[in-house]
Amino acid sequence: MSRGAGGASMAGPVVDKGADFANYFCTYAFLYHQKEMLSDSVRMDAYHASIFKNTKHFKNKIVLDVGTGSGILAIWAAQAGAKKVYAVEATKMAEHARQLAAGNGVQDIVEVIEGSIEDVELPEMVDVIISEWMGYFLIRESMFDSVIKARDRWLKPTGVMYPSHARMWVAPIRSGLGKAKLQDYENVMVDWDSFIQDTNDYYGVNMSVLTKPFQEEQKKYYLQTALWNNLHPSQIIGAPFIAKEFDCLTASLKDAASVHSSFQVELWEGQLKLSGFAGWFDVQFKGRAEDPADQIIELTTSPSAEKSTHWGQQVFLLQPPLDYECGNIIEGQLDITRAKDNHRLMDLKFTHRLIRSRDANGVLAPFTCSDFYLE
Amino acid sequence: MSRGAGGASMAGPVVDKGADFANYFCTYAFLYHQKEMLSDSVRMDAYHASIFKNTKHFKNKIVLDVGTGSGILAIWAAQAGAKKVYAVEATKMAEHARQLAAGNGVQDIVEVIEGSIEDVELPEMVDVIISEWMGYFLIRESMFDSVIKARDRWLKPTGVMYPSHARMWVAPIRSGLGKAKLQDYENVMVDWDSFIQDTNDYYGVNMSVLTKPFQEEQKKYYLQTALWNNLHPSQIIGAPFIAKEFDCLTASLKDAASVHSSFQVELWEGQLKLSGFAGWFDVQFKGRAEDPADQIIELTTSPSAEKSTHWGQQVFLLQPPLDYECGNIIEGQLDITRAKDNHRLMDLKFTHRLIRSRDANGVLAPFTCSDFYLE
Numbered sequence: 001m002s003r004g005a006g007g008a009s010m011a012g013p014v015v016d017k018g019a020d021f022a023n024y025f026c027t028y029a030f031l032y033h034q035k036e037m038l039s040d041s042v043r044m045d046a047y048h049a050s051i052f053k054n055t056k057h058f059k060n061k062i063v064l065d066v067g068t069g070s071g072i073l074a075i076w077a078a079q080a081g082a083k084k085v086y087a088v089e090a091t092k093m094a095e096h097a098r099q100l101a102a103g104n105g106v107q108d109i110v111e112v113i114e115g116s117i118e119d120v121e122l123p124e125m126v127d128v129i130i131s132e133w134m135g136y137f138l139i140r141e142s143m144f145d146s147v148i149k150a151r152d153r154w155l156k157p158t159g160v161m162y163p164s165h166a167r168m169w170v171a172p173i174r175s176g177l178g179k180a181k182l183q184d185y186e187n188v189m190v191d192w193d194s195f196i197q198d199t200n201d202y203y204g205v206n207m208s209v210l211t212k213p214f215q216e217e218q219k220k221y222y223l224q225t226a227l228w229n230n231l232h233p234s235q236i237i238g239a240p241f242i243a244k245e246f247d248c249l250t251a252s253l254k255d256a257a258s259v260h261s262s263f264q265v266e267l268w269e270g271q272l273k274l275s276g277f278a279g280w281f282d283v284q285f286k287g288r289a290e291d292p293a294d295q296i297i298e299l300t301t302s303p304s305a306e307k308s309t310h311w312g313q314q315v316f317l318l319q320p321p322l323d324y325e326c327g328n329i330i331e332g333q334l335d336i337t338r339a340k341d342n343h344r345l346m347d348l349k350f351t352h353r354l355i356r357s358r359d360a361n362g363v364l365a366p367f368t369c370s371d372f373y374l375e
Numbered sequence: 376m377s378r379g380a381g382g383a384s385m386a387g388p389v390v391d392k393g394a395d396f397a398n399y400f401c402t403y404a405f406l407y408h409q410k411e412m413l414s415d416s417v418r419m420d421a422y423h424a425s426i427f428k429n430t431k432h433f434k435n436k437i438v439l440d441v442g443t444g445s446g447i448l449a450i451w452a453a454q455a456g457a458k459k460v461y462a463v464e465a466t467k468m469a470e471h472a473r474q475l476a477a478g479n480g481v482q483d484i485v486e487v488i489e490g491s492i493e494d495v496e497l498p499e500m501v502d503v504i505i506s507e508w509m510g511y512f513l514i515r516e517s518m519f520d521s522v523i524k525a526r527d528r529w530l531k532p533t534g535v536m537y538p539s540h541a542r543m544w545v546a547p548i549r550s551g552l553g554k555a556k557l558q559d560y561e562n563v564m565v566d567w568d569s570f571i572q573d574t575n576d577y578y579g580v581n582m583s584v585l586t587k588p589f590q591e592e593q594k595k596y597y598l599q600t601a602l603w604n605n606l607h608p609s610q611i612i613g614a615p616f617i618a619k620e621f622d623c624l625t626a627s628l629k630d631a632a633s634v635h636s637s638f639q640v641e642l643w644e645g646q647l648k649l650s651g652f653a654g655w656f657d658v659q660f661k662g663r664a665e666d667p668a669d670q671i672i673e674l675t676t677s678p679s680a681e682k683s684t685h686w687g688q689q690v691f692l693l694q695p696p697l698d699y700e701c702g703n704i705i706e707g708q709l710d711i712t713r714a715k716d717n718h719r720l721m722d723l724k725f726t727h728r729l730i731r732s733r734d735a736n737g738v739l740a741p742f743t744c745s746d747f748y749l750e
Contacts, residue, residue: 016393016397017393018391018392018393018394018395018397019393019394019396019397020393020397021394022391022393022394022395022397022398023397030592031585031588031589031592032589032592032593032596035567035570035589038570038574038582039570041577044577044578048578070582070585072578072580075580076578076579076580079579096585096588099584099585100580100582100584100585102584103581103582103583103584104580104581192410195410195413195414199413202416202419203419203423203447203451204451204454205447205450205451205475205479206478206479207413207445207475207478208478209474209475209477209478210406210445210471210474210475213406213471214406214407214410217405217406217407218407221407
């Protein structure tokens with residue numbers, strides 16, 4: 001449905017820049033949203049420590065901050081001794097970043113550049129690329145693409161990536177949300193039925209041909225759209241597995257474009273309901289092999305009883321949930337590709353089956369496919 | 376902030392079509408949203424009656440439906456005897472409209488065309504243009520522009536507009552919402568102050584240069600953005616006045632682009648607080664002077680104890696509200712122009728003062744300006 005001219009993305013189809021700006025970047029132009037991210041202490045502590053526990057990577061170095069937002073990472077890099085920091089920001093937030101740099105006395109070090117990183121020209125190659133590019137379940141927003149492109153173009157051969165590594169995690173979970181969502185969906189469909197009746201009776205138009213498309217639209221909305229959730233660790237009912245790992249120094253656009261991961265997880269005792277799956281991520285700041293960090297820092301968004309992040313976890317609920325017995329195994333495959341009409345959103349497919357002990361004599365259940373949307 | 380290529384709007388600045396689609400049209404691609412409009416019985420009854428009480432305007436006529444959505448108006452026009460109905464829809468909803476026409480046996484009459492009305496080529500001129508183009512406070516969405524362009528291009532000199540007339544109404548009101556919004560705003564600012572303190576203490580960055588822009592952003596959001604509300608008639612505290620009238624047959628793009636209206640309203644007894652203003656609209660289906668409707672139908676979205684519409688009223692709250700005495704007069708001017716960065720949204724300015732009886736000896740209070748955003 002995208003129309004008009006636009007820039008070509010190296011990763012695939014043509015992206016309409018106007019639509020992309022309206023759909024995506026505009027959010028980051030609000031200070032309220034910046035504040036939300038700046039108030040996320042897990043995020044802030046990790047980036048702060050990654051810089052100030054590893055000042056050797058910043059002292060007298062040239063730094064590029066991709067998507068600087070309010071400019072916090074660029075300012076920290078300057079405070080840690082950087083010789084120069086190029087802070088690139090696509091939205092009008094760039095003006096605020098410039099003010100903030102000046103307000104903190106680093107205006108001579110931090111050069112804020114308003115523009116998209118793909119279009120920007122820097123006068124020199126950089127020693128460090130720092131960026132907070134992670135979206136929900138790591139890859140939503142597809143901002144890693146921009147970091148990869150910046151790396152390929154501007155990072156010196158000896159350069160360091162901050163963060164250096166990233167991982168996508170998935171775990172089977174139990175959750176009460178599925179039941180509530182199913183109820184919402186059913187209520188909407190009951191309401192639709194009386195709407196069809198009324199429109200026919202009062203206005204002489206039979207709308208029943210729209211029932212199936214409406215059902216699909218509502219099913220997608222209520223049952224197949226990933227839910228933001230702050231899970232308690234006790235909701236995890238089997239060992240989390242890594243669905244994808246990235247070495248930020250070597251990952252390609254192709255690597256970032258999709259996920260294909262098979263899994264086999266034994267379900268833990270004490271629970272008897274598999275509601276679905278949760279996805280989250282962590283990133284590490286390790287420096288590079290020849291120039292490792294003095295202190296490795298990790299930022300994790302995994303379920304935690306103490307700490308939550310603005311990313312939370314993304315929850316994918318099976319309808320209906322699966323009853324299982326202790327020792328059963330959930331096995332299958334997770335495939336993630338980008339949404340056709342918006343490269344920053346994702347389509348997910350869980351192909352799964354439960355291996356029960358009573359099937360041990362060779363009779364395995366068929367696989368079931370569950371489609372989800374990370375929107 | 377808009378970037379990339381786009382089509383030129385006759386009314387003014389260049390519009391980025393990709394961004395416009397992402398910001399605006401996308402909403403109408405959801406059946407859920409169509410259902411909301413189709414369930415608005417004030418809207419449905421008025422359009423239904425306008426057609427079926429005036430079938431002479433449709434029988435054996437060529438009709439154009441601008442922005443057909445689910446296709447309901449086009450189908451009604453066909454049921455009323457139209458020879459041909461061109462139903463133009465910019466979104467994928469066009470497919471559903473086509474199905475719905477077929478499901479109601481009028482696929483040979485109703486020709487659904489997917490595209491924006493500005494780009495569409497019709498094989499002939501039309502006798503009637505019907506359209507449900509009204510946004511909040513009538514002019515939000517600026518869809519009337521598209522209807523005007525369609526009229527200038529496709530309506531026969533003897534043609535009829537459905538609706539034929541439209542009016543924007545404004546009235547002084549009392550409301551409890553202002554207090555709640557002010558409290559929300561103040562809470563956010565208190566929270567901001569501790570955020571500034573924490574960011575300075577824990578992360579060594581002084582964010583106070585952002586306080587003013589944050590305050591402005593939040594003020595706009597909580598205090599200056601028009602609120603959707605379903606007012607009770609008793610909340611109106613002075614005679615509503617017409618801020619703008621359109622004859623849909625003759626209105627120009629320039630007419631539709633702005634509103635400049637002065638007012639002088641005596642405040643009614645029994646109330647002592649002027650909280651702000653409310654805006655709504657009505658439209659009439661009168662046919663044209665030489666070819667008047669058999670029965671004039673009106674669709675009004677004014678405050679009503681019995682009937683509400685999905686449009687409701689738009690409320691603009693003064694901070695602080697004004698205390699008045701019986702017989703005081705609120706006078707001033709309302710200026711509405713289009714938002715700079717989105718031609719479908721509006722900037723409003725109420726320039727107002729209260730004329731108190733005690734000022735009768737010549738001392739008048741100065742005017743106060745209150746800016747609002749219809750988003």
